[in-house]
Amino acid sequence: MKVLHLSTFHQFGGAAIAANRINQALNRAGFSSDMLVAETSVEEPFVTSLAKTAWQKRWNTARFALDRLTFLPFERSRNVRFAFSPGLVGTDISQHPLVQQADILHLHWTTFGFLSTRSLSKLFALPKPVVWTMHDMWAFTGGCHHSGTCEHYQNQCGNCPFLRTSAPDDLSHSGWLRKQRAYQNARLTPVGCSQWLANRAQQSRLFGELAVQSIPNPIDTKVFIPLPKAVARWELKLPETKRFILFAATKVSAVGKGFSYFQKALALLRQQLAKPHDVELLIFGAGDESLLRELPFKYHFLGSLKDSRQIVAAYSAADLFVIPSLEENLPNTIMESMACGTPVVGFEVGGIPEMVQHQQTGYLVSYRSVEDLANGIQWILDQSETAFQQLSANARNHVVTHYDETVVARQYLALYAEIQNKAY
Template sequence: MKVLHLSTFHRYGGAAIAANRINQALNRAGVLSEMLVAETSVEEPHVVSLAETAWQRRWSKARFALDRLTFMPFERSRAVRFAFSPGLVGTDISQHPLVQQADILHLHWTTFGFLSTRSLQKLFALQKPVVWTMHDMGAFTGGCHHSGTCERYQDQCGNCPFLRTAAPDDLSHGGWLRKQKAYANARLTPVGCSQWLANRARKSRLFGDLAVRSIPNPLDTKQFFPLPKAVARWELKLPDHKRFILFAAAKVSALGKGFSYFQKALTVLRQQLAQPNDVELLIFGAGDESLLNSLPFRYYFLGSLSSLEQIVRAYSAADLFVIPSLEENLPNTIMESMACGTPVVGFEVGGIPEMVRHRQTGYLVEYRSVEDLANGMRWILEQSETGYEQLAVNARNHVVANYDETVVAGRYLALYEEIF
């Protein structure tokens, strides 16, 4: 059985990282699995770039730009520029040798100029079994990646809150109808990375009577494992006698990552702590470091980390990881932190409650509550040594039992065999 994964990226963003991990996990499980992406930044086994020549790479970038340009005249503001994909720009890969040779096509996040809705329709017309691992809501909405409180995706979209001029027959409604046409007669099995996302997908008429499954993203728990804190801190040149709160995001300033909530909660936390100077911050991710200047604790900014060893050190060096995201599916960062034995504090939103067991592997925070976010950080910082060690063990065990790559690869292999 030959499986081909399709993803816009393979290293950039949580969806791409998750897709690549599924591909590599399947290969290690003995499955013939390849991934075709729009363009690669580095060569990697079992990953093939659609753009092989300099001209093709330029055209790939042009498609990305054109895809964004198709949305800009309609966007409500620049803040939502990357939150909606009309699906009008893409390339036809239906005759690509890897597509033709595949027994099963496995879709991931394919927007931003890689596959348009018409591109998908041509793939579905091949009548090959298709698994679609959904890393956000884009597969079953008229274009938005997360609908927030809007429920109009359930029935043809329209009056979209992401658009400058919302109307019953707006861009989102057209996108919804194009997808409905593309999905007709497709041999499609949608898969949500979280139960939360799968449940939302089941409410969309785009999927009709399709059986939506839920399979989490995988993690190699042999690579992500706890290092002694003293060792991790020494290697990162951090003081060993401090308590460290970790914040990490692909882009620290991204609106949905909730950095402003983190900042406000730290101000509250500083007032609550008996010895606030014992606590410091550890931050990694892309973005402007000037955003951190107003934080009420001393911080160490590691920038964007690409080395696996450095990422494991950062998680292991921290006493807790804070994820104040306002919208999430099944964050890789939570999985990585818990695998390294570091408890997590995060809002009770999306798939986070499936990962963080309240006061067992971390602390679930009342959504958008600055006060409770501060309470969660303080609760972990004030744990006894025995209590903290139990939190760390629980966190690691939860990841090994539910998200280890051997567990997830086995679930996908069973699904492939069922639909093939």
């Protein structure tokens, strides 16, 4: 049996990282698995780029730009520019050799000019079962990646809060109907990375009577391991005696990552701490460092980290990891932090409560509460050495038990076997 994973990106963004980890985990389990992406960032076994020549790479960039331009006249504001994908621009890969050779197609995050709804229709028309691991809500909405409090996706969308002019027959409604037509004859098995997302997907009429599965993203717990804090801090040239609060995101300034809540909570925390000068910040991710200059604690900005050893060192050097995201599915960053034995403080939203057990592996914060976010950070900092070591062990054990790549690979292998044998 051969499986082909389809993803817009190779290693950029949480969805691509998760897809790549699933592909590699299956290969390490001895299974035949490949991944086809719009364009590779680096050479890697079992990963193939659709764009290989200079011309193909330029065309790939043009498709991305055209995809964004199709939404530009409709967007409510610049803040939602990347929060909605009409799915009108993409390429037909149905005749690609890897697609033709595959027994099962495994979709991941495929927007931004890689696959349009029409492209998906052509894949669904092939006599092949399709697994779709959903890393956000796009597969079952009229175009938004996270609907927030809007529930219109459950029944044909329309009146979309992301659009400049919303109406019952707006862009989200037409997008929902295009997906409905594309899904009609598909041998489709939707999979949510979290139970929260699977539950949301099940509420959409787009999936009709389909049984939505829930399988988490994997992590290699032999790579993401706890390092002694002294070693991690030495590697990153950090002072050994400080307490470190970690913040990390693919793009620090992204509105949904909640940096403003982090900043406000730190201001409160500084007032609450008896010795605020003992606490410093550790931050990594892409973005403008000028955003950090108004933070009320000294910070160490590591920029974008690509090397896994550096990432492990960053998590291990920290006393806690703060994730104030306003919208999340099953964040890789939480998984990575906990695998390194670093407890997590985050809002009770999306799939985060499935990962963080309150005051057992971290601290679950009341949604959008700056005060509780500050309290959660302080609660971790106030733990005794013995209590902290127990938090750390609990966090690591939870990841090993639920998210280790061997555990997740077995779940996908069982799903593949089930759907391949299923009569349609």
